Amino acid sequence: MRGGLLAVLGLVVGVAMIAKAFVRPGDPDVKWIVCSIAAWCVLWGITLGSVYLGWESAEVVVLRPVDPETGDAYELRVWVVDDELTGGPVVFYDGPRDRLSAIGRLATLEWVRGDITHRSRPTLHWIDDASPEFVERIFGLYEAKYGDLDWAANVFYVFAGRASGRTIGILELGEVEAR
Numbered sequence: 001m002r003g004g005l006l007a008v009l010g011l012v013v014g015v016a017m018i019a020k021a022f023v024r025p026g027d028p029d030v031k032w033i034v035c036s037i038a039a040w041c042v043l044w045g046i047t048l049g050s051v052y053l054g055w056e057s058a059e060v061v062v063l064r065p066v067d068p069e070t071g072d073a074y075e076l077r078v079w080v081v082d083d084e085l086t087g088g089p090v091v092f093y094d095g096p097r098d099r100l101s102a103i104g105r106l107a108t109l110e111w112v113r114g115d116i117t118h119r120s121r122p123t124l125h126w127i128d129d130a131s132p133e134f135v136e137r138i139f140g141l142y143e144a145k146y147g148d149l150d151w152a153a154n155v156f157y158v159f160a161g162r163a164s165g166r167t168i169g170i171l172e173l174g175e176v177e178a179r
Contacts, residue, residue, distance in 0.1 A: 004161035006047060010040055047159040054152030055079075058145070061091065063171075064110040065103045073110075080113065081141035088120075089113070089173045090138055100124060100169040111173065120174040127168040138170055 017033045025033065055077070063076040078091045093100055103109065104124025111118050127135060143150075 004157065004159045006040070006044055006159045007161050013040060047155065051152045051156045054149050058149055061089070062112040063091070063103070064112070065106060068102050079142065079146055081138065081145055083138065083141065083172070085137070086172060090141070091171050091173070092142065092168060093171060094166055094168050096165060097167050100167065103171065104169065109173065118173070123172040123174055125170040125172070127170060130170060135170070
């Protein structure tokens with residue numbers, strides 16, 4: 001995990017508070033410690049709240065892949081665009097390579113868009129292996145639809161951090177069967 005600014009700030013303030021606690025803190029020190037913890041919690045709340053509101057202020061679909069190890073379904077909330085060439089929906093997923101691989105191997109993926117449940121066969125394109133024209137076209141569609149909201153991901157990664165080993169995959173959701 002690559003920690004963000006809030007993680008680093010929490011570590012620095014935490015070490016300072018522990019050091020201060022060993023030298024018998026007085027009333028001003030206790031107030032400083034409590035205010036520091038409160039400020040750190042408020043910063044986390046503001047960061048996560050603004051990012052959530054930014055991400056959720058546009059169209060979001062819910063993917064419901066099944067974990068191949070446990071057999072349990074889980075949910076991923078992602079932005080979606082419609083590819084004018086294939087006519088099908090496309091999503092980016094930034095996550096662990098093994099999870100993306102598992103989603104790409106599914107024969108059927110259940111997903112929800114606009115309160116309608118769909119089932120389709122996903123086609124996975126690794127961002128590094130896909131044709132530059134395809135990637136540019138899909139990025140262009142995302143930029144046109146979500147361009148004003150790109151700040152949300154950047155804020156999240158700067159303040160909250162980003163897990164190492166993540167990669168980006170483009171999932172074409174394929175022929176759609178509504179239920």
